[in-house]
Amino acid sequence: MSPATSPCPGLHGESWQRVHAGMLEFLDRLGAEAVDLGWTAPDLFGVHPTAGVFRVDHCGALVLDCAKAEWIDATRIGFGNLTYNRDKPGRPEGVPIWAIRP
Numbered sequence: 001m002s003p004a005t006s007p008c009p010g011l012h013g014e015s016w017q018r019v020h021a022g023m024l025e026f027l028d029r030l031g032a033e034a035v036d037l038g039w040t041a042p043d044l045f046g047v048h049p050t051a052g053v054f055r056v057d058h059c060g061a062l063v064l065d066c067a068k069a070e071w072i073d074a075t076r077i078g079f080g081n082l083t084y085n086r087d088k089p090g091r092p093e094g095v096p097i098w099a100i101r102p
Helices: 014-036 041-045
Strands: 075-081 084-085
Touching: 014 041
Parallel strands: none
Antiparallel strands: 075 084
């Protein structure tokens, strides 16, 4: 994916560039640990298949334009004062951002 062109509705310009950079940084620093803990592509990079980030209930942890991820465990990722929980009951699963079909 190019940092210059967002593949996703609702995520453009500087926001997309921050999210893209954050994804790469997360993968470099915590990616292997995330795999070991069972995190999936939709858990991390998920978006709604047609509405993109406009449907935040489908969004994975790394597409929400949060602060830098500070830590990860089996069910949560900490972003400063925010925590993403992947085991929220009833949360729909998105598709990886690179698989979205506009």
